[in-house]
Amino acid sequence: MTHPLVHLSPAVRDALVRGAPVVALESTIITHGMPWPQNLEMARRVEGVVREAGAEPATVAVIEGRLCVGLEDAQLEALAQQTRAAKLSRADLAICMAEGRTGATTVAATMIAARLAGIEVFATGGIGGVHRGAETSFDVSADLQELAQTPVTVVCAGAKAILDLSKTLEVLETLGVPVIAYGQDALPAFWSRDAGLRAPLRMDSAGAIAAAQRMRQTLGIPGGQLVTNPIPAEDEIPRSTMAPVIAQATADAAQHGISGKDVTPYLLQRIYELTEGGSLTANIALVLANARLGAQIAVELAAQPA
Numbered sequence: 001m002t003h004p005l006v007h008l009s010p011a012v013r014d015a016l017v018r019g020a021p022v023v024a025l026e027s028t029i030i031t032h033g034m035p036w037p038q039n040l041e042m043a044r045r046v047e048g049v050v051r052e053a054g055a056e057p058a059t060v061a062v063i064e065g066r067l068c069v070g071l072e073d074a075q076l077e078a079l080a081q082q083t084r085a086a087k088l089s090r091a092d093l094a095i096c097m098a099e100g101r102t103g104a105t106t107v108a109a110t111m112i113a114a115r116l117a118g119i120e121v122f123a124t125g126g127i128g129g130v131h132r133g134a135e136t137s138f139d140v141s142a143d144l145q146e147l148a149q150t151p152v153t154v155v156c157a158g159a160k161a162i163l164d165l166s167k168t169l170e171v172l173e174t175l176g177v178p179v180i181a182y183g184q185d186a187l188p189a190f191w192s193r194d195a196g197l198r199a200p201l202r203m204d205s206a207g208a209i210a211a212a213q214r215m216r217q218t219l220g221i222p223g224g225q226l227v228t229n230p231i232p233a234e235d236e237i238p239r240s241t242m243a244p245v246i247a248q249a250t251a252d253a254a255q256h257g258i259s260g261k262d263v264t265p266y267l268l269q270r271i272y273e274l275t276e277g278g279s280l281t282a283n284i285a286l287v288l289a290n291a292r293l294g295a296q297i298a299v300e301l302a303a304q305p306a
């Protein structure tokens with residue numbers, strides 16, 4: 001079930017062999033999404049939350065060419081301190097491995113690794129999507145294509161509010177990706193619970209999400225599901241507070257000529273500065289909530305074998 005080139009940690013291997021629930025976790029959020037040392041603290045707490053909810057966490061990264069699914073704590077710590085880890089999406093994964101380098105996986109690359117390992121659920125903060133101004137920049141994240149192809153349910157807090165959320169929804173619809181709001185009608189917008197847009201689909205339980213994934217599999221429809229889980233109310237930053245901050249960060253990125261893979265990390269860092277750390281506190285809270293829901297879905301999937 002697991003591809004021979006995937007290096008499983010002993011705990012993840014044991015869980016997969018037993019058919020126990022496993023949740024994949026990405027690492028770009030550690031190396032390119034949050035500053036040291038909060039990134040390490042977040043990564044450890046996320047793993048703890050997954051375990052508490054009855055599943056095994058499997059953080060994914062390429063370490064000296066090895067595609068690792070499940071990291072030991074020392075590996076997690078070393079990665080969190082890496083300042084030169086590459087940001088790996090679908091386009092870069094194989095090259096990083098072939099050259100024996102170290103890199104952190106984005107949503108797209110983590111989905112690929114999860115599929116190769118036989119893991120069906122993945123929890124993160126926010127996915128990439130269609131950037132503002134994409135009509136001229138053509139900046140559309142490879143995460144969207146991956147959701148259309150790779151059969152993994154991804155739990156996030158909505159597409160990051162730095163994106164053009166309406167265009168992101170349109171592309172996901174074109175690609176046939178179900179976008180499910182968890183427990184509410186509105187699409188969540190990462191730091192805020194409501195993007196001001198209605199989500200295409202709504203589901204209210206982990207069991208229903210798991211059953212939908214099984215049905216998709218039975219019908220032979222490729223690709224995954226996107227579950228958007230609103231940030232807990234007590235941790236949210238209202239949309240009206242974030243709007244000018246995002247506008248400022250976006251303008252700064254344009255002024256500095258930031259493009260390609262650097263756009264998302266630049267915006268997240270700039271928003272962290274502009275909110276004096278407030279965006280990071282919210283970001284950590286929403287990742288923890290997503291890890292919990294991801295684990296609940298993994299538990300349901302394990303109880304509903306294919």
Ligand code: PSU
Nearest residue numbers: 028029032033106107125126128141264
């Ligand atoms: N959300 C965050 N922090 C991040 C990312 C998302 O809060 O660092 C990362 C994810 O790994 C996502 C990637 O897959 O940004 C998208 O990058 P791009 O827009 O270049 O595809």
Ligand code: MN
Nearest residue numbers: 139140141260
């Ligand atoms: Mn991009």
